[in-house]
Amino acid sequence: MKEALIRFLTNHGSQPEYDTFLLAVSGGVDSMVLAELFLEGRLRFAIAHVNHGLRGQESDLDEEFVRAWARKNDIPFFSLRIDLEKESQHSGLGYQEAGRNIRYQWFDSLRTNHSFRFVVTAHHADDRAETVLHRIIRGTGISGLRGIPEKRDAILRPLITYVKEEIVTYAREKHISWREDSSNRSEDYTRNRIRNSVFPLLEKLNPSVKSALLSLAEEAVEVHAVLSNLAEGFWKEHASPSYGAIRIKKFDVHQKGNEAILLCLALRKLGYYPLTSEQVNDLMENLPGKYLQSGHLRLYNDRESLFLVDQRNLSPGTEPIFISELLEGFPEGWTYKFLEGLPTDFNEGLCAYFDLDRLQFPLTLRSWQKGDRIRPFGMDGSMKVSDILIQAKIPLFLKEKQMVLLSQGKVIWVPGYRVAAEVCVGPQTRQILQICRPGM
Numbered sequence: 001m002k003e004a005l006i007r008f009l010t011n012h013g014s015q016p017e018y019d020t021f022l023l024a025v026s027g028g029v030d031s032m033v034l035a036e037l038f039l040e041g042r043l044r045f046a047i048a049h050v051n052h053g054l055r056g057q058e059s060d061l062d063e064e065f066v067r068a069w070a071r072k073n074d075i076p077f078f079s080l081r082i083d084l085e086k087e088s089q090h091s092g093l094g095y096q097e098a099g100r101n102i103r104y105q106w107f108d109s110l111r112t113n114h115s116f117r118f119v120v121t122a123h124h125a126d127d128r129a130e131t132v133l134h135r136i137i138r139g140t141g142i143s144g145l146r147g148i149p150e151k152r153d154a155i156l157r158p159l160i161t162y163v164k165e166e167i168v169t170y171a172r173e174k175h176i177s178w179r180e181d182s183s184n185r186s187e188d189y190t191r192n193r194i195r196n197s198v199f200p201l202l203e204k205l206n207p208s209v210k211s212a213l214l215s216l217a218e219e220a221v222e223v224h225a226v227l228s229n230l231a232e233g234f235w236k237e238h239a240s241p242s243y244g245a246i247r248i249k250k251f252d253v254h255q256k257g258n259e260a261i262l263l264c265l266a267l268r269k270l271g272y273y274p275l276t277s278e279q280v281n282d283l284m285e286n287l288p289g290k291y292l293q294s295g296h297l298r299l300y301n302d303r304e305s306l307f308l309v310d311q312r313n314l315s316p317g318t319e320p321i322f323i324s325e326l327l328e329g330f331p332e333g334w335t336y337k338f339l340e341g342l343p344t345d346f347n348e349g350l351c352a353y354f355d356l357d358r359l360q361f362p363l364t365l366r367s368w369q370k371g372d373r374i375r376p377f378g379m380d381g382s383m384k385v386s387d388i389l390i391q392a393k394i395p396l397f398l399k400e401k402q403m404v405l406l407s408q409g410k411v412i413w414v415p416g417y418r419v420a421a422e423v424c425v426g427p428q429t430r431q432i433l434q435i436c437r438p439g440m
Contacts, residue, residue: 001162001170005037008158012151019117021045021156022078022110024103027062027179029171030122032069034159036176038120039073045120046076048110050103052084054095055183062179080106096189104155111154123148123157126164129210130194132217137194142227143268145220147213163210230258231265239266239308243398248306250284267308272297289396300397307395323363331365333438338431351436352405352419354412355429364406372404374411376418388417405435 009016023038025031025047038045047070051063063079070077080102088098107119128147135144150160159167171178187193202209238249238259251259260277267275272294283292283301291300300307323329327336342353372385389399405413412420415437425432 001033002037002041005041005158008150009156012156014118014156016041016043019044020115022048022107022114022116022119024048024050024107024119024121025066026050026122026181027066028122028181029176029178030124030159030164030167032176032178033167033171033174034120034122035069035075036174037158039075046078046110046114046116048078048107048119049080050099050106051079051081052095052099053082054084055181058182062181065177065179078110094189096191108154117154119155121155121157122159124159124162124164124167125214126195126210128160128217129213130191130199132213133198134191134194142220142224143265145216146224147217147220149221227262227265231262231269234259234262235266238263242305243307243395245310245395245397246308247395248308250305267299270297270308271295272299272308275299291397298397300395302395302397303393305395307397309397320364320366323361323365325361327433329362330435335436337434339434340432342425342432349416350439351434352413352415353425354419354423354433354435355425356431356433357429358423359412359433360408363412364409365403366406367400368402368404368411368414372411374404374414374418375421377421377424379421383418385411385414388414392417403437 006016009019021038021043023031023035023045025035026049035045035047047066049063049066051059053059055062063081067077067079069075082099082102084095084099084102087102088095091098091101093101110116111119132145132147135147148157148160150157170176183189184192185196187196199209206212238251239246241247248263260280263280264275264277267273275292275294279292280299283290283299284306286301288301288303291298293299296311298309298311300309321329321331330336338356339353368385368389370386373382374385374388375382376388385402385404389402394402403415404411405415407423410420410422412423413435
């Protein structure tokens with residue numbers, strides 16, 4: 001197993017003779033075998049142990065057991081004691097999920113602060129099979145069928161191809177001591193019920209059910225890799241930054257193809273989950289303005305495109321803001337300055353230029369409203385602001401956030417689009433006021 005460990009580390013981007021590793025060690029047989037293998041391989045590593053405090057003295061004895069092993073072998077030791085019951089209540093998560101989140105956050109902070117190359121855990125093949133079955137029961141897709149990966153970011157799992165029985169046999173042959181976790185026999189946790197009750201029943205139907213699940217996981221890894229490459233190509237071809245969001249070119253949902261599936265895979269990498277191809281197709285056939293939401297992300301259906309919008313970056317509609325004659329009161333990101341003449345490189349989209357003498361203060365900055373009209377420079381008569389926004393094909397998700405600037409109750413600027421003729425710079429202008437809105 002020692003030689004297999006070195007091969008695994010090398011094949012997954014490590015230089016074992018130079019790297020330092022942080023081993024997650026609970027004191028159970030799997031993690032103690034892992035620690036002994038690293039010790040036998042003369043690798044440079046440290047131990048990280050989490051005391052969840054759920055089993056009272058038994059948890060404390062586990063911690064002391066691992067600490068003593070590290071002390072005996074002159075291995076750096078880190079420990080974290082948590083009140084998992086309290087953390088679970090605070091987060092609203094179950095014990096196992098809350099504990100897992102805390103552990104991995106702590107492992108990552110240790111890795112960063114102490115310059116470890118990798119975090120190494122002792123997950124094995126039985127863990128992977130249980131994970132696959134658990135996800136099937138709960139509901140999953142190709143990604144979930146992969147189970148526990150051999151490597152994820154800076155986390156390595158070199159025992160993932162070994163079944164539990166092989167690990168226990170190795171420990172007994174090498175006279176490796178370990179601690180038994182009594183909570184593994186409890187039926188309070190779903191994973192324990194799968195391990196202790198569900199698998200024995202399934203093995204009566206198929207003695208090789210774990211092997212079958214592991215084969216399924218390996219096939220899912222391969223299929224997922226192919227789809228991920230296709231999704232990356234789809235994203236490069238169809239997605240582009242636009243209006244502070246991501247514009248996604250629409251595709252024909254009635255043509256046979258994988259576009260909706262590839263879009264779902266691409267969006268999951270950005271944190272949009274769960275999402276199905278059926279939901280995407282339904283959205284595209286729905287009315288413009290409809291959206292799907294996942295956390296702070298929204299996928300909007302617009303006239304010609306889809307837009308992925310991070311709601312945290314979208315300024316909310318605002319109550320009217322009054323700008324004094326001293327030009328005080330502009331929101332954050334808005335700027336102004338006085339000019340003697342029009343710049344040669346001015347940006348009509350971001351900035352507008354006004355004859356200061358024609359402005360009546362205070363100015364009012366507010367969200368546009370139905371019925372708002374403006375008499376744009378260069379046009380006879382007035383236009384509805386709503387028509388200006390339609391002509392500009394502004395995405396519907398931005399339309400309700402559009403601001404207008406008013407003087408004496410009249411709209412004088414639709415930022416990004418039109419300036420009113422009555423306040424424009426002309427031959428008689430003595431002083432120019434430039435006002436710029438934030439970039440999109």
